[in-house]
Amino acid sequence: MPRIDLDAYVAAHAGSWVRLEELLRMRRRTGAEADELVDRYQQVATHLSVVRTSAPDGELVAHLSSLLGRARIAMLAVRVPSWRGVGHFFTEQFPAALYRLRWWWLGCVAGNVLVTGLMMWWLSAHPRVEQSLLSPAEIDQLVNNDFASYYSENAAGAFATHVWINNAWVSALCIALGILGLPILWLLFQNIANLAIIGSIMMRHDRGDLFWGLILPHGLLELTCVFVAGGVGLRLFWSWVEPGELTRAASIARAGRTAVTVALGLAVCLLISGIIEAFVTPSPLPTWARIGIGVVAELVFLAYVFVVGRAAASRGATGDISAALLEDRVATQA
Incomplete structure (x- = not known):
């Protein structure tokens, strides 16, 4: 993958990172906000993969990795008591x-x-x-x-x-x-x-x-x-x-x-x-x-x-845990 303009990439996607931060700070989330948390997680995981591959920046990689780690914990906490998940x-x-x-x-x-x-x-x-x-x-x-x-x-x-x-x-x-x-x-x-x-x-x-x-x-x-x-x-x-x-x-x-x-x-x-x-x-x-x-x-x-x-x-079920709870290994595209 060719290198990207990191500043332009950050400017284009920083809003998603900020929104994920906001969702993580919430003590209680509605169903829609919980779904958005999963969507934002997947987006930011893609962004991290792009940055790692095309414009490795240690500080940005550490920040996004930390953000995703907190998001995984939050998603797990939401899903554990969910009867729908059971x-x-x-x-x-x-x-x-x-x-x-x-x-x-x-x-x-x-x-x-x-x-x-x-x-x-x-x-x-x-x-x-x-x-x-x-x-x-x-x-x-x-x-x-x-x-x-x-x-x-x-x-x-x-x-x-x-x-x-x-x-x-x-x-x-x-x-x-x-x-x-x-x-x-x-x-x-x-x-x-x-x-x-x-x-x-x-x-x-x-x-x-x-x-x-x-x-x-x-x-x-x-x-x-x-x-x-x-x-x-x-x-x-x-x-x-x-x-x-x-x-x-x-x-x-x-x-x-x-x-x-x-x-x-x-x-x-x-x-x-x-x-x-x-x-x-x-x-x-x-x-x-x-x-x-x-x-x-x-x-x-x-x-x-x-x-x-x-x-x-x-239907594609494998018995593996949900992809949303795996590490940041999603398909990458700029």
């Missing part, structure tokens, strides 16, 4: 992120289900392994008391909170450790190994109906969420292994922002599975009804991804 997150950003990353987490689901099935089959054929893990008294206690009582020994509300926090933590770890790759596989393996060991013990002692009747109502959605987190974490790992056309830093940053979107959305999904685990799993409903509720919850999640998410992705 609605946009759950109808556009989150489902689009799930849909765009679907092959990563669907692969994670398939791989974990396959490994769990193989482990349960192998453990069932090798009862001595069971004996090396638990004593006969511990197995008897698990089969005849502990497994069923786990879901009903605490108050439902407290239990729902407990399982929600625990599962959200596991999912967050899967995403947070994504950059390292291998720790995710170990975390997922620990999760399914526990399921496979307990399942094989229960089925070998003719309590398979109890096991599946208590696992499936909440486990379908819960484990899907954990595997989604694992798949997204692996995608984060791959973002620096194979950054594509982006630099590694830019690739990791983009994948990381999308991972945060997924983590926030999964917290809500896991809250739903926690409520099912606390109120439906131990309820006196017939087994078919409890499992049916779990199946419906899983189908709703999949419909959310492949109907709502697909539509959001087709």
Whole structure:
């Protein structure tokens, strides 16, 4: 881009900078003023990019960068409590992120289900392994008391909170450790190994109906969420292994922002599975009804991804945070 006359450029655009300053000084803004703040932010971001490229002036660059930094904070403060923003997150950003990353987490689901099935089959054929893990008294206690009582020994509300926090933590770890790759596989393996060991013990002692009747109502959605987190974490790992056309830093940053979107959305999904685990799993409903509720919850999640998410992705949603809150990297034109 050819150099510009800096004085003329400042004279032409200083009014936008002054107006942005005025908007930032306001303690309260109307809806129109909030929209104007976003528009002015985008204008000034373009101006800064032009100045950096065509007429670098340290003092002016510092002033505009500071102005934009304050504007980003102001826009975030406005958007956080906005119900419209929450609605946009759950109808556009989150489902689009799930849909765009679907092959990563669907692969994670398939791989974990396959490994769990193989482990349960192998453990069932090798009862001595069971004996090396638990004593006969511990197995008897698990089969005849502990497994069923786990879901009903605490108050439902407290239990729902407990399982929600625990599962959200596991999912967050899967995403947070994504950059390292291998720790995710170990975390997922620990999760399914526990399921496979307990399942094989229960089925070998003719309590398979109890096991599946208590696992499936909440486990379908819960484990899907954990595997989604694992798949997204692996995608984060791959973002620096194979950054594509982006630099590694830019690739990791983009994948990381999308991972945060997924983590926030999964917290809500896991809250739903926690409520099912606390109120439906131990309820006196017939087994078919409890499992049916779990199946419906899983189908709703999949419909959310492949109907709502697909539509959001087709409209251009990516799961990344709003462009208005990114750094000053907009298209430049004098």
